[in-house]
Amino acid sequence: MKIIFFDIDEVAVTLRANLAAGMAKRDKVDPVVMGLLNRLMECDSETQIVISSARRIIYTKEEILTLFREGGFIGDFHQDWRTPVSKTNKRGDEVDAWLTRHPEVTRYVCIDDESDYHPYQPLVQMADQVEGMSVANFLQVSEILHGNENYWFDWKNKRLMNQQSEPQRPDSREKHCHQKDGNDCG
Numbered sequence: 001m002k003i004i005f006f007d008i009d010e011v012a013v014t015l016r017a018n019l020a021a022g023m024a025k026r027d028k029v030d031p032v033v034m035g036l037l038n039r040l041m042e043c044d045s046e047t048q049i050v051i052s053s054a055r056r057i058i059y060t061k062e063e064i065l066t067l068f069r070e071g072g073f074i075g076d077f078h079q080d081w082r083t084p085v086s087k088t089n090k091r092g093d094e095v096d097a098w099l100t101r102h103p104e105v106t107r108y109v110c111i112d113d114e115s116d117y118h119p120y121q122p123l124v125q126m127a128d129q130v131e132g133m134s135v136a137n138f139l140q141v142s143e144i145l146h147g148n149e150n151y152w153f154d155w156k157n158k159r160l161m162n163q164q165s166e167p168q169r170p171d172s173r174e175k176h177c178h179q180k181d182g183n184d185c186g
Contacts, residue, residue, distance in 0.1 A: 001046050002145050003108040005083065005095050008053035010113040012071070014132035029071030036138045041075045043146050048078040050098060052091055052110065056082035092117035109144045
């Protein structure tokens with residue numbers, strides 16, 4: 001099982017989305033971020049979301065899921081959907097506590113705008129708190145969870161590719177595509 005520990009504020013609830021919606025209250029989930037999250041979950045049916053945001057303390061799973069669905073999220077959360085609250089209030093400790101209860105996890109990544117994680121934990125920290133999770137962040141997360149095999153950027157044709165994509169030209173993937181047996185794609 002692969003887990004994405006996901007923060008909400010400044011990662012999914014962005015200033016960009018709230019300005020575009022004309023909202024003074026910062027409670028609009030960015031549809032671009034939700035689309036990227038959907039793509040990450042489509043890569044592998046084992047990938048699940050666990051909420052690490054402070055919002056997990058004051059909102060129910062259903063309330064957060066409704067907020068995400070309003071932004072276009074089509075997935076679901078892990079059954080144990082949130083990290084526990086630690087005495088230290090350090091997210092790294094909360095992730096460790098959750099992982100201790102779930103030895104079946106094979107890979108994980110933490111997506112957050114904060115850095116209160118341990119050095120050994122794979123953290124993708126948002127560089128842009130105004131726009132939230134970027135395509136660069138998406139590619140980092142995909143590499144951590146799935147390796148390089150699922151998504152790559154085809155610079156020649158200027159498009160994001162995945163294993164299900166049809167290249168625009170037969171040679172557009174030649175430098176990036178390798179079959180599981182190690183041979184180059186035709």
